[in-house]
Amino acid sequence: MEVTLTINDRKVVAPEGSTILEAARAAGIRIPTLCHHPDLSNVGACRLCVVTVEKARSLQTACTTPVFEGMVVHTESEDARATRRFVLEMLLSDHPNDCMKCEVNGNCELQDLAYEYDVPFPETGGKRHEYDSDPDANPFVAVDRNKCVLCGRCIRACAEIQVRNVWSFASRGFQSKLVAGADQPMLSARCESCGLCIAYCPVGALYDRLSLKKARANKVRKVRTTCPYCGVGCNMDLNVSDGRIVRVTSTPEAPVNGMALCVKGRFGYDFVHHADRLKKPQVRRYLIEGGEKGRGEAWDEMVEVGWDAALDISARRLREIRDAHGPDSIGVLTSAKCLNEENYLMNKFARQVIGTNNIDHCARL
Amino acid sequence: MTNSMDDIARDAAAFFIIGSNTTEQHPVFGAMLRRAVSQRGAKLVVADPRTIDIAEFATLHLRHKPGTDILLINGLMRIILDKGWEDKAFIAERTEGFEELGTLLKQYPPDKVAAGTGVPAELLYETAELLATSRPAAVMWAMGITQHIVGVRNVMDLANLQMLLGNMGVAGGGVNPLRGQNNVQGACDLGGLPDVYPGYQKVTNEEARKKFESAWGAALPGNIGSTVTEMMPGCLEGKTKALYILGEDPVMSDPDSNHIAACLKACEFVLLQEIFPSETASYADVLLPGACFAEKTGTTTNTERRIQMVRKAVEPPGEAREDWRITAGLAGRILAGGKRSVAAGKHSNWDYTDTAGIMAEIADLTPSYAGVSHERLERGERLQWPVKDATHPGTPILHVGRFTRGKGKFVPVEHVPPAELPDDEYPFLLSTGRVLYHWHGGEMTRRARGLLEVYNQSLVEVNPDDAVKLGLNGNKRVRITSRRGRIEATAWVTDRVPPGMVFANFHFPGDQNANVLTIAALDPVSKIPEYKICAVKVEAV
Numbered sequence: 001m002e003v004t005l006t007i008n009d010r011k012v013v014a015p016e017g018s019t020i021l022e023a024a025r026a027a028g029i030r031i032p033t034l035c036h037h038p039d040l041s042n043v044g045a046c047r048l049c050v051v052t053v054e055k056a057r058s059l060q061t062a063c064t065t066p067v068f069e070g071m072v073v074h075t076e077s078e079d080a081r082a083t084r085r086f087v088l089e090m091l092l093s094d095h096p097n098d099c100m101k102c103e104v105n106g107n108c109e110l111q112d113l114a115y116e117y118d119v120p121f122p123e124t125g126g127k128r129h130e131y132d133s134d135p136d137a138n139p140f141v142a143v144d145r146n147k148c149v150l151c152g153r154c155i156r157a158c159a160e161i162q163v164r165n166v167w168s169f170a171s172r173g174f175q176s177k178l179v180a181g182a183d184q185p186m187l188s189a190r191c192e193s194c195g196l197c198i199a200y201c202p203v204g205a206l207y208d209r210l211s212l213k214k215a216r217a218n219k220v221r222k223v224r225t226t227c228p229y230c231g232v233g234c235n236m237d238l239n240v241s242d243g244r245i246v247r248v249t250s251t252p253e254a255p256v257n258g259m260a261l262c263v264k265g266r267f268g269y270d271f272v273h274h275a276d277r278l279k280k281p282q283v284r285r286y287l288i289e290g291g292e293k294g295r296g297e298a299w300d301e302m303v304e305v306g307w308d309a310a311l312d313i314s315a316r317r318l319r320e321i322r323d324a325h326g327p328d329s330i331g332v333l334t335s336a337k338c339l340n341e342e343n344y345l346m347n348k349f350a351r352q353v354i355g356t357n358n359i360d361h362c363a364r365l
Numbered sequence: 366m367t368n369s370m371d372d373i374a375r376d377a378a379a380f381f382i383i384g385s386n387t388t389e390q391h392p393v394f395g396a397m398l399r400r401a402v403s404q405r406g407a408k409l410v411v412a413d414p415r416t417i418d419i420a421e422f423a424t425l426h427l428r429h430k431p432g433t434d435i436l437l438i439n440g441l442m443r444i445i446l447d448k449g450w451e452d453k454a455f456i457a458e459r460t461e462g463f464e465e466l467g468t469l470l471k472q473y474p475p476d477k478v479a480a481g482t483g484v485p486a487e488l489l490y491e492t493a494e495l496l497a498t499s500r501p502a503a504v505m506w507a508m509g510i511t512q513h514i515v516g517v518r519n520v521m522d523l524a525n526l527q528m529l530l531g532n533m534g535v536a537g538g539g540v541n542p543l544r545g546q547n548n549v550q551g552a553c554d555l556g557g558l559p560d561v562y563p564g565y566q567k568v569t570n571e572e573a574r575k576k577f578e579s580a581w582g583a584a585l586p587g588n589i590g591s592t593v594t595e596m597m598p599g600c601l602e603g604k605t606k607a608l609y610i611l612g613e614d615p616v617m618s619d620p621d622s623n624h625i626a627a628c629l630k631a632c633e634f635v636l637l638q639e640i641f642p643s644e645t646a647s648y649a650d651v652l653l654p655g656a657c658f659a660e661k662t663g664t665t666t667n668t669e670r671r672i673q674m675v676r677k678a679v680e681p682p683g684e685a686r687e688d689w690r691i692t693a694g695l696a697g698r699i700l701a702g703g704k705r706s707v708a709a710g711k712h713s714n715w716d717y718t719d720t721a722g723i724m725a726e727i728a729d730l731t732p733s734y735a736g737v738s739h740e741r742l743e744r745g746e747r748l749q750w751p752v753k754d755a756t757h758p759g760t761p762i763l764h765v766g767r768f769t770r771g772k773g774k775f776v777p778v779e780h781v782p783p784a785e786l787p788d789d790e791y792p793f794l795l796s797t798g799r800v801l802y803h804w805h806g807g808e809m810t811r812r813a814r815g816l817l818e819v820y821n822q823s824l825v826e827v828n829p830d831d832a833v834k835l836g837l838n839g840n841k842r843v844r845i846t847s848r849r850g851r852i853e854a855t856a857w858v859t860d861r862v863p864p865g866m867v868f869a870n871f872h873f874p875g876d877q878n879a880n881v882l883t884i885a886a887l888d889p890v891s892k893i894p895e896y897k898i899c900a901v902k903v904e905a906v
């Protein structure tokens with residue numbers, strides 16, 4: 001069933017049961033939001049999405065109010081705009097004036113709204129919270145409650161998508177505060193370290209600890225790729241700055257996982273730049289100087305060589321062994337961590353170049 | 366997987382998870398299942414000796430004894446038949462061999478199955494009823510089913526169950542092995558197995574062989590090759606003289622590590638292409654630095670047969686190179702001399718300039734990848750194989766309306782006990798696996814700062830009752846010994862494991878690696894080792 005309503009003097013048709021926000025967005029009409037996220041349930045907490053509905057006694061929150069036949073909505077009424085400005089003033093009056101060094105500067109929903117509604121940072125504030133700026137030594141999530149806007153998106157993401165219920169609000173009113181479990185460290189509150197709360201935080205209250213001070217969120221190049229760990233095959237964006245991966249972010253466009261990733265996918269990338277990475281081909285000395293393996297440590301020591309030398313030596317040894325003992329004396333182990341294209345080449349290598357079907361990988365292990 | 370993760374999470378009335386620690390090993394899919402259970406009331410049966418994390422969401426949790434999967438599945442099928450709950454229309458139209466199955470199931474009455482599995486008969490009835498009244502149901506498993514000497518039979522029996530219930534070829538149903546490594550599916554698909562060319566075309570099939578011989582311009586062997594579990598011991602027997610290993614770490618991940626190390630030592634020439642000096646690297650004669658996932662472009666195939674792009678984001682360190690370049694360089698050099706000659710063929714060359722070109726060659730030779738190209742993927746098309754041609758949209762669900770082989774065949778399978786069960790000398794049963802914060806041999810995750818911070822040593826799960834008997838108070842160090850080796854680790858005293866069972870992982874090297882203990886007893890068909898069961902002795906240190 002569909003209903004017809006009027007938004008800003010335009011006729012809009014929307015499915016029955018949709019919210020004003022959904023109807024407006026589908027018609028290309030923008031209504032600002034903060035606590036709303038399309039993946040999550042609506043709680044109507046922030047009141048940024050208020051609109052005027054004719055005949056209603058007060059402003060309505062567009063994210064929670066269902067449409068009805070003949071409804072007349074004004075999204076840019078004087079009242080609505082003033083209320084939004086007031087909400088933003090209140091939020092800023094209890095927000096650190098920290099954009100200069102905030103990780104999410106330029107990538108922050110609060111900043112964008114303040115910009116849009118022309119709300120300056122208040123010269124003199126009212127009562128401000130002064131929380132410890134990094135109270136939980138969690139290795140993945142850096143928490144700064146001073147920046148929290150109490151939208152509850154992290155709480156709902158954890159409860160509704162990850163189904164882990166780590167986060168909640170303790171107390172009410174000005175005392176209201178985001179807590180893990182019974183105000184515990186996250187890891188003691190059964191956190192699985194998936195980082196979804198960070199992905200849904202509209203400001204810099206929850207941020208990737210591994211990425212702190214690496215590069216601002218809006219100053220990176222994002223490369224869409226597939227996770228290197230398990231067979232679920234989550235897609236994600238490698239955030240690159242200065243030739244290094246500084247962060248992994250999720251994207252709603254990922255076919256399998258949407259915004260979700262697990263701890264390995266989101267936080268397990270720094271092996272890429274680890275000092276242990278092999279950087280040069282190495283061969284055992286006996287292969288360069290002639291003679292046999294196992295004649296003593298000096299002969300068996302590993303030495304760095306150029307690519308041509310390493311490949312020539314390897315090709316020579318494999319060819320000698322193949323020609324002397326037959327192709328089946330050689331075994332090829334391909335890799336479940338490498339690309340399809342690379343696995344195909346390993347299969348072609350074993351079968352065409354060596355002439356053996358001795359090829360396998362760790363599928364069984 | 367015959368089905369896709371999203372149709373399973375969306376459409377299954379019930380999930381049957383057996384031998385998969387889903388929320389720790391396939392975390393994002395695990396969370397999808399939790400969502401389905403808590404938000405739309407899907408039913409969940411978990412069959413696992415351990416109280417794994419997802420058991421918390423289970424409608425029913427069956428803690429059957431390790432190594433009794435067939436007993437359990439046969440027992441459930443027997444009850445379904447006795448009650449007349451089977452899908453008679455599906456069986457009549459789409460399957461064969463049903464009578465034989467019925468005959469075999471006579472030997473699996475509930476009381477016998479209850480005694481053998483340790484699952485109360487009442488719970489068996491409840492489970493059978495749940496599966497009978499919640500259709501479609503999707504069955505999911507992982508290595509807990511396959512890493513047994515009866516791994517292949519276990520899988521066949523789960524297929525029997527799903528055909529009996531008519532849960533095949535429908536959204537929300539199917540038989541769904543969750544693949545471990547990011548590209549284990551692709552490695553299997555593209556010929557990384559001793560018996561098949563890309564696309565599972567058999568090396569013993571004359572026609573397939575001819576096709577590849579002409580494409581590659583070389584005579585190809587018609588015999589099935591050796592598996593890794595055969596190649597390795599072959600080094601000691603003098604059969605394997607050289608190994609070319611790409612990005613694998615057999616010392617960490619193969620059973621009975623001490624034996625594997627001896628094999629590698631005995632091998633005349635070991636060529637290893639790796640990103641780290643792994644445990645296996647100390648046995649290499651040549652060590653070539655490859656590129657990791659972030660340093661190259663190409664594709665991988667996930668557990669639901671979805672082919673996806675991996676894209677280069679950063680340069681490989683130092684002189685490290687993309688692995689496909691290294692293999693191609695090596696191939697060209699070998700072919701330049703020696704006894705084996707290669708004639709001109711459509712795809713005999715190795716002069717690749719990018720992986721898109723390699724994918725074009727794959728598509729030309731592999732029917733299930735025939736319509737796959739980087740170009741389509743870059744355009745945002747979502748492709749799950751089989752993708753039959755350049756306009757085919759791919760196949761999210763297999764066996765709709767018809768099985769690949771025509772009729773689905775019931776294959777009755779009998780219970781066989783594990784190769785090594787606890788006895789007086791080695792009274793505990795050891796099972797192995799992985800944990801949330803680490804990955805396989807740990808080469809990557811032990812080098813990821815945050816992961817190591819949360820989980821920095823191997824923990825062995827020990828039941829509290831056993832801990833008391835062993836005198837594990839205060840100091841929680843344990844020594845675990847099997848017939849093959851010994852490890853020392855810290856115990857995690859927890860009732861995740863039942864009394865008499867311990868669980869260890871293989872993420873940390875040396876004397877913390879559970880694969881020092883495991884047994885290289887193989888499934889006769891798949892050659893998968895029985896990692897999930899061996900007998901050990903546990904002592905407080």
Ligand code: SF4
Binds near residue numbers: 229265
């Ligand atoms: S993010 Fe986690 S669940 Fe997703 S593919 Fe990577 S390892 Fe698997």
Ligand code: FES
Binds near residue numbers: 036044048061063
């Ligand atoms: S977005 Fe509607 S109340 Fe917050």
